[in-house]
Amino acid sequence: MTDVVTTLRERTRPGRGAATAGPRPGRSRRGGTRALRPWLLLAPALLVMGGLLLYPLVRVVAISLQDFGLRQLVSGRTNWVGLDNYVELLGNADLWRTVLPNTVVFAVVAVALTVVVGTLVALLLVRLQPVTRGIVTTAIMLAWAIPAVTGTYVWVFLFSPGDGLAVQALDALGLADAATANPFASRVSFYGVATLNVVHHGFPFVALTVLAGLLTVPQEITEAAIVDGAGAWRRFWSVTFPMLRPVFAVVTVLSTIWDFKVFTQIYLMPGGDGVNRGVLNLGTWSYVESFAQNRYGLGAAIAVLLTVLLLLITVAYLRLLFKEDEL
Amino acid sequence: MTPPAAPTEFRKATFRPSPGRKVAFLNPRDHRRSLGSRALLGLGVGVVLVFTLFPVWLMVSTAFNGRANAGSRSLWPEDWTLDNFAFVIGEGGFGRYLTNSLLVALGTVLAGALLALLAAVAVARFRFRFRTSVLVMILIIQMVPVEALVIPLFIQARSLGVLDSLVGLVVVYLAFSLPFAIWTLRGFVASVPVELEEAAYLDGASWGRMFWSVLLPLVAPGLVATSVFSFITAWNEFIFALTFMADQDNYTVAVGLRRFFGQYGTDWGALMAGSTLITIPVMVFFVIAQKRLTDGLVAGAVKG
Amino acid sequence: MxxxxxxxxxxxxxxxxxxxxxxxxxxxxxxxxxxxxxxxxxxxxxxxxxxxxxxxxxxxxxxxxxxxxxxxxxxxxxxxxxxxxxxxxxxxxxxxxxxxxxxxxxxxxxxxxxxxxxxxxxxxxxxxxxxxxxxxxxxxxxxxxxxxxxxxxxxxxxxxxxxxxxxxxxxxVRSIVYRTDVFAEAGVTPPTTWEELAAAGEKIKAARPDLIPFPIAGDNEYGVYPFVWGAGGEIAAQNGGTWTSTLDSPQARQGIQFYADLALKHGLSTPAAATWKETDLQDSFSKGQSAMIISGSWTPKAILEAAPDLQGKIGAFPIPGPTGGLSPSFLxxxxxxxxxxxxxxxxxxxxxxxxxxxxxxxxxxxxxxxxxxxxxxxxxxxQSSDPLVAPFAKQMVDAGRSVPVTPLYGQVQGKKTIPAMMSAILGGTPVDQATSTAVAEMNQIFAGGA
Structure with missing residues (x-):
């Protein structure tokens, strides 16, 4: 099947061809329905996405401009307060001292680690024999397949204070005192565990994508570089990396988006559901304000802030995609 | 959305595929490797295997460990038993949660495949006004953090009366999985040569007939890939399942697990047994779909 | 049919x-x-x-x-x-x-x-x-x-x-549940003042270094209140129609300081307890890891159920006052x-x-x-004469207190203000600073009604 597709792709190149081919000879007979047909086909999907993604996006902005609590929810009345929620949000020291740093620093660190680990694994995979590569790839797939919920519980289990295996191991290495260490109490170690969890869950995507890219680097180029006497380190930076720059850019941006809005992995860790105020990030804060405090207005404002930050990253993503080609 | 639901669209990459050409690295024996570098490779493989599999192993071994609740923390079950599983499914009510999750995931997959395929055909096969706008919208919408939509969707679901119902979750998950499914299927549809369609028309087939007997079989692999992603999206989702469901008879597995954080400490044996039950279907899917997923990545990464 | x-x-x-x-x-x-x-x-x-x-x-x-x-x-x-x-x-x-x-x-x-x-x-x-x-x-x-x-x-x-x-x-109502065998071993009797409480903990620490003498759980607000009240402090005071938190009063701070010092100065707790919930206290007690815990009148039975080997080895005493009498506990x-x-x-x-x-x-x-x-x-x-019921009954009848009776207090609890304060203190934040933060947060809720 893949072969067929590949061959077909060859024949239908340039890629645009398939799309332009839509209207065919003979269509003029029923021009009206022809013009309608794509919209008919699109309608159900557009309705679902419009109703459940676009409209709520507008709605969340609207809610962020209201004092929206239980009373408003039950009565359906609206109480517009302008930018009050944003004023409160931006004037909140916790945002600048705790929540934003948690969100941003965690995302930067987790993304850097994810991409580096993923790339290293890809570079390892590409050098392996097919059988070994198959085994390692399967193992990586297994890591990728662990749902965020269960993955988080395993890491929590591993680091549970006192008797967690990781805590015991650190104790044996003299790096921590098992009797006193609580990895979830301090912000740094809390996010350290979260980073491990997120990197473990996220690197397979990077590894397999980069591997896919590596496999397209023509052998001649690598051989030429070897002939020129370039070492592995230089070969990577002067040949591989420039050729795969778009791949790296995309995995980085996507990982950034995912790590920015990470919720489940934080919420399910001890103290992550709002008890430990020091470890809130934008996602969990928005949720706690809304569903534990009934302050949907403020929660929505936090959600909007998160969305805006993500949109900025998305713009970067789109520019990468659109720079060299068109849709 | 989770990493599996990754839009792997790197078609703008500078490199081009070279199917006929030999590709570097494929055969390591081409470069005679020294013993040292092979040992290094072996070490690398070992490290990767341990890092990736250790949590999986710990989960499974704890699930089988009869003494996990008595404070046993070991890499190997001290007392092999199925008790944890029996407890989870029986008293823990997990059978119910598994059924709920399965219903939700299947609903999402079926509805998603149908809607996405129709939409993908529209954007891949037709030239129409605003086509590019629709595509850009799908791409952007994919980036909307669903975490930010909990509040409005909760309120919408409330007024529609679908809170605390599996249908509500299906609709929400459908919306989440559609953009990616459309975007991916679009590539598969586009790669089916128009000539094949035209041949069908020449044989007198209607558009509908062509769709069913030419297009559909050829994009089936794409449907498998997107279905796997939709399934996983629905199966793994936590925040909406947590927020929408009040009656525990309606819990999905991801939320049902929280029950084992009990009044008297965490029941780790049960928690890990439940986790294992949740994780296995996803792993099976990943491994079955592995070829497709990696092909998809390659196709995505190098498609011209 | x-x-x-x-x-x-x-x-x-x-x-x-x-x-x-x-x-x-x-x-x-x-x-x-x-x-x-x-x-x-x-x-x-x-x-x-x-x-x-x-x-x-x-x-x-x-x-x-x-x-x-x-x-x-x-x-x-x-x-x-x-x-x-x-x-x-x-x-x-x-x-x-x-x-x-x-x-x-x-x-x-x-x-x-x-x-x-x-x-x-x-x-x-x-x-x-x-x-x-x-x-x-x-x-x-x-x-x-x-x-x-x-x-x-x-x-x-x-x-x-x-x-x-x-x-x-x-x-x-919550009082203190303790291990009678450990008390006997360390030669202590149920304390009747705060000083005795700390001293009893120190003795247990010396006699049984493998045990946590008196774990202080961060995420357990009901452990904090008796010490606030015992020192003569209040959580909040009603003035006219509005509530104001008084956790930053000298008395309240002194009580909180003493409670935290049991962990920080006397070392009777473990840093791990900074994120513990009340249930973790029971868990640790029934695993035989701690000697005294603040625990509810309803818990001895559950503890014995979880750890049958503790049968006959547990007792209870009301939370003592600073210099005698009882510290009020949340009813x-x-x-x-x-x-x-x-x-x-x-x-x-x-x-x-x-x-x-x-x-x-x-x-x-x-x-x-x-x-x-x-x-x-x-x-x-x-009227019960059961040693695991009578101390609690005494606490309930003589020294049972209520938290501020206002729906807004439910919001304070929902926001976990006190647990957040307590885990901060156990994590090293000075009591003055942590109480001020908590007071500000509570007053914001009291004022806003939201």
Missing amino acids: NGLLCRARRKGNHMWSTSRGARRTAATLLAVSALAVAGCGGPGAGEAGGSGDSGGDRALTVWIMEGTNPDARPFFDELSTAFRNQTGATLDVQFVSWASAHDKFVTSIAGGTTPDVAEVGTTWTGEFGEAGALADLAPRVQEAGLANGLVTGLTEAGTVGDALYGMPWYAG GGSHLSIFEGSPNQDLAWQLVQLMSTGDFAAKWGSESSFFPGTTALLQQAA
């Missing part, structure tokens, strides 16, 4: 397996043949219902807090049988963990997905009642002639204005509330009455080691 239907209904009625579908089946069968239902023993469906029950869906969803009664299932099996016999309606009992309960209630109230009847913690009743989620039970209590027989502290906590939003069900408990969203409020009230008075209330009290919510039953319990 009749017998078949009866069996089918019984089957559908078994509450642990009752799904919505099964309940619907039961309801359909009911609608099909009222005769058959009447034939199943007990009064027929028609008798019990008021106007709200005409829908035919004769099943009540009930949320009960998990863990109050170590093995609640036989109790609820029996209750649902009795209830079915009395009214013909079935019960779907669901257990909710305390840790996630407040958020779950708030979300379900917001979403309109509330159950018919729920056990509601006394500190939340006002909050949910004021939000319009709970039915006012005052007229029904009046009508049933129960108004004068309820424990005052509990009715107060459930009253907002003239409305009573919760029927007192049970109450409990908390649960109400049974009926949700406004329930279409079966009359039926629900029958259930509430069945659970909170008479045999079932007494049975629940003795099984869970809680004190019942009616005065008659409480007096009976207070």
Whole structure:
């Protein structure tokens, strides 16, 4: 099947061809329905996405401009307060001292680690024999397949204070005192565990994508570089990396988006559901304000802030995609 | 959305595929490797295997460990038993949660495949006004953090009366999985040569007939890939399942697990047994779909 | 035919397996043949219902807090049988963990997905009642002639204005549970002052270094209050119509400082406890890892259940005052509330009455080691000579206190202000700073009403 597709792709190149081919000879007979047909086909999907993604996006902005609590929810009345929620949000020291740093620093660190680990694994995979590569790839797939919920519980289990295996191991290495260490109490170690969890869950995507890219680097180029006497380190930076720059850019941006809005992995860790105020990030804060405090207005404002930050990253993503080609 | 639901669209990459050409690295024996570098490779493989599999192993071994609740923390079950599983499914009510999750995931997959395929055909096969706008919208919408939509969707679901119902979750998950499914299927549809369609028309087939007997079989692999992603999206989702469901008879597995954080400490044996039950279907899917997923990545990464 | 239907209904009625579908089946069968239902023993469906029950869906969803009664299932099996016999309606009992309960209630109230009847913690009743989620039970209590027989502290906590939003069900109080064998080994007796408490801990630390003498759990606000109150402080004071937090008063700070110092200065705790919940204390105690814990009157039984080898080795003493007497401890408990969203409020009230008075209330009290919510039953319990009951009864009668009776306090608890403060202090934040932060946060809630 893949072969067929590949061959077909060859024949239908340039890629645009398939799309332009839509209207065919003979269509003029029923021009009206022809013009309608794509919209008919699109309608159900557009309705679902419009109703459940676009409209709520507008709605969340609207809610962020209201004092929206239980009373408003039950009565359906609206109480517009302008930018009050944003004023409160931006004037909140916790945002600048705790929540934003948690969100941003965690995302930067987790993304850097994810991409580096993923790339290293890809570079390892590409050098392996097919059988070994198959085994390692399967193992990586297994890591990728662990749902965020269960993955988080395993890491929590591993680091549970006192008797967690990781805590015991650190104790044996003299790096921590098992009797006193609580990895979830301090912000740094809390996010350290979260980073491990997120990197473990996220690197397979990077590894397999980069591997896919590596496999397209023509052998001649690598051989030429070897002939020129370039070492592995230089070969990577002067040949591989420039050729795969778009791949790296995309995995980085996507990982950034995912790590920015990470919720489940934080919420399910001890103290992550709002008890430990020091470890809130934008996602969990928005949720706690809304569903534990009934302050949907403020929660929505936090959600909007998160969305805006993500949109900025998305713009970067789109520019990468659109720079060299068109849709 | 989770990493599996990754839009792997790197078609703008500078490199081009070279199917006929030999590709570097494929055969390591081409470069005679020294013993040292092979040992290094072996070490690398070992490290990767341990890092990736250790949590999986710990989960499974704890699930089988009869003494996990008595404070046993070991890499190997001290007392092999199925008790944890029996407890989870029986008293823990997990059978119910598994059924709920399965219903939700299947609903999402079926509805998603149908809607996405129709939409993908529209954007891949037709030239129409605003086509590019629709595509850009799908791409952007994919980036909307669903975490930010909990509040409005909760309120919408409330007024529609679908809170605390599996249908509500299906609709929400459908919306989440559609953009990616459309975007991916679009590539598969586009790669089916128009000539094949035209041949069908020449044989007198209607558009509908062509769709069913030419297009559909050829994009089936794409449907498998997107279905796997939709399934996983629905199966793994936590925040909406947590927020929408009040009656525990309606819990999905991801939320049902929280029950084992009990009044008297965490029941780790049960928690890990439940986790294992949740994780296995996803792993099976990943491994079955592995070829497709990696092909998809390659196709995505190098498609011209 | 009749017998078949009866069996089918019984089957559908078994509450642990009752799904919505099964309940619907039961309801359909009911609608099909009222005769058959009447034939199943007990009064027929028609008798019990008021106007709200005409829908035919004769099943009540009930949320009960998990863990109050170590093995609640036989109790609820029996209750649902009795209830079915009395009214013909079935019960779907669901257990909710305390840790996630407040958020779950708030979300379900917001979403309109509330159950018919729920056990509601006394500190939340006002909050949910004021939000319009709970039915006012005052007229029904009046009508049933129960108004004068309820424990005052509990009715107060459930009253907002003239409305009573919760029927007192049970109450409990926290004191200190300790290991008698460890005390004997270390040569200490139950302390009667704060100084003795610290000294006892130090001695235990010396005698049994493998034990945590007195773990201080960060995420356990009820451990903090006795020391605030004991030192003469208050959580908040009402001035006119508004509340102001007084946790930054010198007395309150002194009490909190002493409590934190048990961990920080005397080393009686473990840093791991900074994120512990109350349940982790019990967990550590029943694993034999700690010597004393602040624990509720209802816990000794559960602890013994979890750790039978501790039988005969545990005792309890009231929380001492700084220089004698007792430190007040939070008198908390649960109400049974009926949700406004329930279409079966009359039926629900029958259930509430069945659970909170008479045999079932007494049975629940003795099984869970809680004190019942009616005065008659409480007096009976207070006479007990049981060493694991008497100290708690003393604490409850002599030194039981309530947190500020305002729905806003439920929000403070929902925001986990006190646990956040306590874990900060245990993590090294100075008491002055942490209390000021907590006071600011509480005052913001008190002021904003949101």
